[in-house]
Amino acid sequence: MAIADYISDDNPNAALALVEEIESKVAKLPAHPKRWRPGRIEGTRELVVRPNYVVVYAETVAAVTVLRVLHVARMWP
Numbered sequence: 001m002a003i004a005d006y007i008s009d010d011n012p013n014a015a016l017a018l019v020e021e022i023e024s025k026v027a028k029l030p031a032h033p034k035r036w037r038p039g040r041i042e043g044t045r046e047l048v049v050r051p052n053y054v055v056v057y058a059e060t061v062a063a064v065t066v067l068r069v070l071h072v073a074r075m076w077p
Contacts, residue, residue, distance in 0.1 A: 003071060004016075020022050025047055025057060026057075029047065033045065033057075043058055044056050044057065044058050044067065045058070052072050054069070054072060
């Protein structure tokens, strides 16, 4: 939500479109959790929503858990 809040300060429509895109792609994760690349931290995977936005998630037999939604600039020290 922090990402959407930040974007909405300049462009509410862009913020809404991003949130909808993230939700749409995350909704498909349970059907294909291994489709996306292995994460930088063991036991995670990364779904690229847009070139600048990544959903970090973990999967078990019972569930797919979204851990974070990050702007790629925040992924590097």
